[in-house]
Amino acid sequence: MRSIQIGRLLRANTGGFVAGCRVANFEADAPSLGALVRAPLGGDMQLYGLIYDIHIDDDGLVRQLVTAEGVDEAAIADNRQNRTVPVEMSVLAVGYQQDGQIYHLLPPRPALSLDVVTLCDDDELRRFTSSGRFGYFRHVLRNRELPAGEILAAHIRQAQHAHAARGNPTWAAAASQELITLLRDDYSTLMSVLSALSDTMMDF
Amino acid sequence: MSLDFQQVREQVSRLGEQAPGRERRLKALRQQARDLLQIHAGELESLRQKVQAVVRSHDPSLRCAIPTLERLNACSPLPVMPRRATLFAADGSQIYLDRHAAAEYFLINIGAIRMEYGDEQPPAVTVQSDLYYGDDLHISGAYPSEEKISLLRDLRERQRLADLAEQNTRPAIALTDGSLELWGASLEQEPDSLEVFLESLARLEVAGASVAGYVDKPGEDYVVRLLEIAALPVENAKERPLRGVRDIDLFREILGPGERSAVFEVQTRSAGIYRRRSASFAPHFFYLNVGRQGHPWLARVDILAWVASDRHRLDDLHTVLVHQCRMLGTRPYPYVLHRAHEIARVTADEKGQVELMITNELRRHGVPVEESHKQYHKNLPGKGRYSQ
Numbered sequence: 001m002r003s004i005q006i007g008r009l010l011r012a013n014t015g016g017f018v019a020g021c022r023v024a025n026f027e028a029d030a031p032s033l034g035a036l037v038r039a040p041l042g043g044d045m046q047l048y049g050l051i052y053d054i055h056i057d058d059d060g061l062v063r064q065l066v067t068a069e070g071v072d073e074a075a076i077a078d079n080r081q082n083r084t085v086p087v088e089m090s091v092l093a094v095g096y097q098q099d100g101q102i103y104h105l106l107p108p109r110p111a112l113s114l115d116v117v118t119l120c121d122d123d124e125l126r127r128f129t130s131s132g133r134f135g136y137f138r139h140v141l142r143n144r145e146l147p148a149g150e151i152l153a154a155h156i157r158q159a160q161h162a163h164a165a166r167g168n169p170t171w172a173a174a175a176s177q178e179l180i181t182l183l184r185d186d187y188s189t190l191m192s193v194l195s196a197l198s199d200t201m202m203d204f
Numbered sequence: 205m206s207l208d209f210q211q212v213r214e215q216v217s218r219l220g221e222q223a224p225g226r227e228r229r230l231k232a233l234r235q236q237a238r239d240l241l242q243i244h245a246g247e248l249e250s251l252r253q254k255v256q257a258v259v260r261s262h263d264p265s266l267r268c269a270i271p272t273l274e275r276l277n278a279c280s281p282l283p284v285m286p287r288r289a290t291l292f293a294a295d296g297s298q299i300y301l302d303r304h305a306a307a308e309y310f311l312i313n314i315g316a317i318r319m320e321y322g323d324e325q326p327p328a329v330t331v332q333s334d335l336y337y338g339d340d341l342h343i344s345g346a347y348p349s350e351e352k353i354s355l356l357r358d359l360r361e362r363q364r365l366a367d368l369a370e371q372n373t374r375p376a377i378a379l380t381d382g383s384l385e386l387w388g389a390s391l392e393q394e395p396d397s398l399e400v401f402l403e404s405l406a407r408l409e410v411a412g413a414s415v416a417g418y419v420d421k422p423g424e425d426y427v428v429r430l431l432e433i434a435a436l437p438v439e440n441a442k443e444r445p446l447r448g449v450r451d452i453d454l455f456r457e458i459l460g461p462g463e464r465s466a467v468f469e470v471q472t473r474s475a476g477i478y479r480r481r482s483a484s485f486a487p488h489f490f491y492l493n494v495g496r497q498g499h500p501w502l503a504r505v506d507i508l509a510w511v512a513s514d515r516h517r518l519d520d521l522h523t524v525l526v527h528q529c530r531m532l533g534t535r536p537y538p539y540v541l542h543r544a545h546e547i548a549r550v551t552a553d554e555k556g557q558v559e560l561m562i563t564n565e566l567r568r569h570g571v572p573v574e575e576s577h578k579q580y581h582k583n584l585p586g587k588g589r590y591s592q
Contacts, residue, residue, distance in 0.1 A: 061542065067533030074319055075531050075539060077326030083546075 004119040006031045007089060009039055012110035016049060016093045019117040020086035023056065023079070034154025036120040036128060037091055039111035045098050047107045048120070048128055049091035050140065052151050056087050091117070092143065092151075094136035095128065102128055104135030122162040129159045129171070134178040141182060141189065148189060149196030152179065157200045226448075234453045237446050240431040241454055245277040251434055255471055258433055258441040266441075267472045268429035269451075272488070272512065274466035276427070282462035282526055283519035288322035290376035291524060292413070293540035294364045296357040297548045299555050300350050301341065304576035307562040309337040310348065312357050314364045315547025317540050318372075321524070327540070329547050332364060337562070355397055358386055362404035366411065375412035377521055381541050384417035384487060384506035385474055402481055409484060409510055414517045417506035418525065418538055424504065426489070427451045427468060451491060452502040459493035459500065462526045466490065467512050478508075488512035492522065494529035494536040501536050503529075 007021030017039065031037065031051055038046045062079065065071050079085065096107040120128065128136075140148050156175050163171035176197060183190035244251065248271040259266050274280075294316040301310040312334050319327040341347060348356075365378040386394075386401055408415050428449045433441050455465050469475075470487040478485040486509040495501030505525065511517045529536035563573045575583075 061546070064532050064535055067535075068531055069533075072527075072531045072539070073324075074321075074327060078317075078319075078329075078543065081326040082329045082543075 004031075005116050006037065006119050007087070007117050009111050009113055009115040009117055010086075010088065011113070014093065014106050014108075014110050017047075017091050017111060017117075019089045019091060021089075022081075023085060023087055024081050031089065031119050032154065032158070034151050034156075034158060036094075036125050036155070036158075037089075037117050038097075038120055038124070039115045039117050041096060041107060041109065041111055044100075045096060045107075047093060047111050048095045048097070048102075048136075049093045050136075050151060050155055051089050052092050052140075052146050053090040054087065055090075057085060059085060089117075092139055092146070094139045102131040104132050104139075106139070122165065125159055125162045126166060126168075129175075130163070130168075134175055137175075137179060137182060149193040152193055153196035153200050156197065230448050230453075233446050233449045237428055237431055237449045237454055238457060240435055240446075241277050241427075241458075244431060244434040245275045247271075247434065248273070248275070251430065254433055254438065255430065257438050259471065262438065262441050265473050266429075267426065268433060269426040269468035269489075270430070270471050272467050272469055276430075276466055277458060278466040279459055279463045280465075280522070281460075283523045285523050285527060286321065286520050288320075288374070289520055289524055290372055290374050291319045291321070291379065291528070291540055292365055292368045292372075292376055293317050293379040293538065293544040294361045294368075295381055295541065295544035295548045296361045297545075297550050298353050298357050299550055299558065300353055301348060302579075303347065304579035305559060306573045306575040306579075307337075307559055307566065308341060309335055309558075309562060310341070310353050311335050311550065311558060312353070312360055313548050313550050314357075314360050315544045315549075316364050316368060317543045317547065318368060319540055327543070329543070331547055332360070334360070335558075355386060355394065359397060359400050359404070362401060362408075365413070365415070366404045366407035369408050369411035369413040372411070372413075375414070375517075377524055378408055378413040378415045379525075379538060379541060380417050381420075381545065382417055383419055384415065384508065385478075398477070402478070402485070405478075405485055405508065406482075409508075414511045414514075414521050415508055416511065416521055416525075418541060419504040419506065420537055422452060422491075422502070422504035423450055425450050426470065427454060430468075451504070455491045455493070456500050456502055459491065459502070461493055461495060461497055461500070464490050464492045464505075464522050467507075467518070469509075469512075484508065484510040486512075492525060494526055499534075 007019040010018045010020045012018070019037075019039075031054070033051055033054065035051045036048060037051060038048050041047050061083075062085070065075055065079070093107055093110075095102060095104040097103070137152065140146060140151055156172050159175070160172035163169070176194075179193055179197075180190065183193060251271050255266070255268060255270050294314055296312060296314045298313065299309075299311040301308065314332045316330045316332075317327050361380055365380065369376055369378055386397065405415065425446075428446050428451055432444060432446050435445070436443055459465060467488050467490045470489060472487075475487045478487055487506060488509060488511075489504050489506045492503050492505050493500050494503055503525075505521070507518075507521070511521065525538060528538035528540060531539040532542065566573050
């Protein structure tokens with residue numbers, strides 16, 4: 001699996017960032033909820049994050065176009081290819097890499113405007129998720145505004161696929177066990193996360 | 205001191221009191237006009253002669269419609285969509301010269317879009333931004349007024365359309381917003397602009413483009429004026445018994461969704477200038493119902509004689525315009541014109557960026573820049589106003 005450039009950074013802080021891309025690009029190489037992405041931090045440092053929201057804003061013309069009896073193909077193509085309506089992806093910072101070492105900590109500084117945001121390939125995904133003891137989960141669980149169960153379920157499904165492809169079928173079970181440990185004192189969040197995980201139809 | 209709403213309120217109240225009476229009077233006049241349209245619908249040649257007689261002997265500046273080959277009350281149904289068609293649209297916007305600002309310049313921005321019917325490709329868009337500064341500011345030896353800048357913008361729109369039409373290998377429809385005639389210009393006083401404009405029209409004609417101006421919510425009364433002339437003796441033709449009735453009041457009742465009216469020639473002083481240059485430049489127009497059943501919406505479409513006299517061109521323009529308007533659903537308006545406007549539009553933010561770029565560049569070269577004290581005080585915070 002190759003690394004795919006999915007957009008450029010619009011705004012950021014140390015806790016995360018928002019990346020944008022044109023709708024046309026988004027169609028071709030669409031990233032998904034829970035996907036691991038990276039952005040440069042200067043030198044050999046890389047920031048890692050999980051996509052927790054993808055949204056597309058409307059505008060007056062789009063709202064007017066949907067009132068037509070059938071939206072013309074040319075108008076759809078024009079809106080997607082020519083108009084400046086970006087897809088915005090919100091990313092939660094979950095770690096960084098420095099001197100070849102991966103840390104599941106918040107980055108020392110945010111990435112900069114217009115930095116390229118890249119979807120991590122399977123090798124990077126395996127490397128990031130097998131480093132340490134799932135410390136990056138706490139960044140997702142800490143933020144009460146996020147649909148933690150949905151994000152983690154989507155992420156674990158993608159990561160499990162990458163690990164299983166390299167002969168490690170037990171990664172998801174270990175990740176789930178860690179979540180149960182982290183949420184042992186928070187029953188409602190635990191149930192929410194386990195419910196979402198069970199809907200991924202994975203066999204742990 | 206802000207707006208005195210008490211004063212405005214009293215005037216609005218009077219406006220409301222007068223409105224029902226005015227509406228009743230107009231309703232009767234509209235019916236009278238519709239009756240006249242039916243009575244004189246077939247008198248094409250005699251009306252043409254009567255208009256010429258009025259212009260010759262009583263009113264050289266007469267503004268009215270001249271019948272062509274179709275009955276005055278004709279309704280042409282929506283033709284079949286052509287299998288292939290190319291549509292261009294151009295629109296312009298500008299930053300006017302502000303002598304109180306730190307930098308003295310003006311800018312014209314022309315947006316254009318090309319859409320191919322029968323082709324899978326998305327429309328192609330282009331933008332042309334031209335900055336005028338230094339010696340360029342002195343058009344005709346003086347600082348340009350807003351009207352002059354608007355005129356230059358209109359000329360650039362037509363030139364852009366001509367450029368695009370010449371690059372195209374197939375005959376196309378070339379669309380602009382508003383009347384085809386130059387906006388706000390006294391043509392006799394602007395011979396150079398008129399030449400540029402006529403040259404653009406000639407290039408479009410040679411390139412085989414069907415030029416059209418789309419006028420949304422038109423307020424003219426060219427056909428109503430023709431009916432007044434039809435009903436009055438030549439010597440009384442300056443009277444206006446149907447004043448206040450607009451052409452769209454006539455055709456709204458007649459034209460079904462997608463239908464167009466008869467094509468009329470324009471009788472105005474400026475139309476004569478175009479006609480004298482070339483018979484194929486004679487301005488014509490028709491009305492088009494781009495609305496839906498129960499929700500008529502009339503537009504006027506300005507064309508020139510070379511389009512008016514060619515049935516195929518006319519049909520293609522008719523059907524493509526209706527299709528374009530339907531793309532925008534409940535608020536019919538040609539999609540490409542909206543997009544050309546959107547591409548061309550210069551936002552207040554962009555204006556600020558341009559000004560910053562210019563002042564930074566001038567300062568970098570040691571040229572002093574300074575806004576007027578008047579502008580400085582207008583920019584003070586807390587002075588948010590609807591207009592400056």
